Amino acid sequence: MTNKSYQENIKGLDLEVQEQLKQIVLARVRTIPRDERVSLGNDEYSSEELISHIENGDEVGKELVGMHWKYMQDIAKGALYDNE
């Protein structure tokens, strides 16, 4: 099975949609409590660090936005409740 990378997943989106998506993800990430950390890849991040990455639109930020976008797509398709 091959998966498009999360970054590729958002590349084809209209710029306005990308910006809206970014704002949605920022709102979600802001709810991460201060005493929680996200371990992703070879690093771990606080909420503030993730917000910074998303606002900067760097690789980490784009990956996180892409991950959230993929989740939204899958939940809309009902994929979360598919039987394996």
Next chain:
Amino acid sequence: MPFTTMNKAVLVTRPNHDETTNYLDKWSEPIIKLANQKHYKLIDLRGEKATRSVFEGYARKHHPGFFFLNGHGSEKIIAGQNNEYLLVYKENESLCAGAVLYVRSCNAAKLLGQSLVTSGARACIGYTSKFGFMRLLSSTTKPILDPLAKLFIEPANLVATTLLKGHSVLEAHQRGISGMKKNLKRMLSSESTQQNSNAVVLLWSNIRGQVVIGDSSATI
């Protein structure tokens, strides 16, 4: 390398040089305990022992039937202590010929996983994306008691424990997925909080990313 009988050697790598690897190290303890209970010949490369020379030495000498590899990684690399490369695409994959692998490293199933099977590994369960989890700072000194990390790592452990209990690669994969989905659904239920939304997305990413390469009917 002859592989005509069930090989009871199990090789585990658990570097612990940063918070992420420390968590995976501590959360691998139940798997280590089970391997001992089941009388596997356990090769536990923990912390400073998780180096390439030690890894290769034990792999060559004992031809483990199961490799359970934790640590940072990429499409082409599985790393050990201090991110020293242990298993590298097109370099030393033949060390795992005849074995089943569960690789808890980011992206390793994308290229290295397939290459391991092409080089003779019977099967590999791994991730085509970054394996992620969330944790509580307050649990830093006791990772195994972290209720947030538990949602992610405990179901992933089911892959390894299912294999150690003699079940097939497919069953191990499915039990891991099922465990993660159970936690996901709980987080999505009415019990959930706004804070859970990020955990749900990350857990879904782990579910989507876990794949089986090779012979899904293989057992250890």
